[in-house]
Amino acid sequence: MKKKILAGAIASALAITLAGCSSSSSNNEQTVTGQAIDGFLVNMNCTADDLTATAPTNITGTFTITGNFAQDKTIECSSGPDSYDTATGSEVPFIGVLTAPKNSKFVTPVTTLVVALLGDGADLAASEAQVRTLLGLDEDFDLYQSPYTSAKMFEATQAIHNILNIVTQALTLNNSGLNGNDTYKAAMAALAETLKNRDSVNLLNPASVKSIIGEVASKAATNLNTTPPNQDLLSKIENESEKVIGAINQKATQLADALAGLPEGADPTSLFDDNQKSLFDETVKDAIDALKPETPVDPVDPVDPVDPVDPVDPVDPVDPVDPVDPVDPVDPVDPVDPVNPADPVDPGTGTGTGTGTGAVVGAAP
Structure with a gap:
């Protein structure tokens, strides 16, 4: 309904x-x-x-x-x-x-790339021509049509948005101080900068996108004055982008076949939506999850119960090496030693350096 x-x-x-x-x-x-x-x-x-x-x-x-x-x-x-x-x-x-x-x-994401490639005083027709080349489109392809009009426009739209989405998610998930919109804009500016004079790049080719997206992510971080992604995150960005662009290619092919079989006059909206939703559910969601930072695993430290991740050790709140535990300064083995309250050898007799008044063990009667 x-x-x-x-x-x-x-x-x-x-x-x-x-x-x-x-x-x-x-x-x-x-x-x-x-x-x-x-x-x-x-x-x-x-x-x-x-x-x-x-x-x-x-x-x-x-x-x-x-x-x-x-x-x-x-x-x-x-x-x-x-x-x-x-x-x-x-x-x-x-x-x-x-x-x-x-x-x-x-x-749309396609018109956004056209604007981004304009630069200062650039010619609109030249920017449009470069976008068509980067997307492998015919020279007369209408870049300003609705993404709901053809499988090729759907493919171009999803490819550009998800390149930017992967970079945006990678940077914001690993730096909570970044704003999503600002990061998306920085990613687009970085993509345009990377693509300048690089017409050999094909944004619908998984390997081609993988070869540039790490550079895009690093430039976007620089634009935002934040720390660039480390090598591990860059590898994730590259690998996940390759998977997502490959999935977009497959969805576009499926959509083209479905549109070809659609009765004349029928509304194609659900075909576009279903392919985009399945793309997200099957591939994009997994890519976003893969870009999230790993959760530190060390909830219990048996050597030092004052754990920086979890300062209270629920298994052993008392440190067996040092019974005077900084979290719990009362030693359950020797709660009171008037001579030496931190005596690990003899917690209760007062031997050694003790100065109590009791009789010395072994003395003559």
Whole structure:
């Protein structure tokens, strides 16, 4: 039932409109309505430079921005604490910042890469051409279409987002002080920097992505002024990215076959969503788990019961080497020794250096 309701909403939201609105202050005031899509992204906060959307994105990722669009404005949609992707469900938070040039119908990971490759004063057409090359797409492929239109667009969208997602997850899971959105943006900037003048890279090829993603992660950490990933984490990032891109290739092939067999006029939304959800459940979730830091294992230290991981040793709170335990200074073997309360040899007689008044053992009567 949920998919039927969603499909009905999609029919009225799949296109963006750009229409002038009457205004007494400026002839350039316009209303822009668009969609943020990986799957449909809900509760994203969208802006166009100094202009802000009237509300967060709805169940179809739709937003509306009204204002003066006299000059080019980059559209940006940022995740918040309640953002999620309808394909994977509200229980899985979506973390990311997507951008698109002015007049884009959809804001997607693909348009985000186009913007990132622009740089200062770069030509939009040149950036678009490079993105097509990096994704192995035909020179006339529409980069601004909805990811729900073709298996190739689905594949490109998922590949770019999950490259950024792996880097973002790796850095934030191992450094709790990092902000998810800032890290995603730093990862995109690092990806664009890495890809400059490297048209031989194919972002849909697992081995090709594996060869660059470690560099992307290290540059992203530098952009964030944080410690770069160590060699162990870099290896995990590389290996997991290879698995995820390989799985995306397989899902795109399955989706293409399913779309080819779809009756004319049928709504393909569920096919896209099902492939994205299974991609997450079968591969992406495991990749994220693999990037998490390992939990220290040493809850009980038998030599030193004052364990830095667990300062109270539940098995042996008293240190057998030093009965005057700093956690429990009362020695249960010799709770009271008036001569030497820390005497490990003779806890109760007062022998040795004791100065008590009792008779000396062995003395003549």
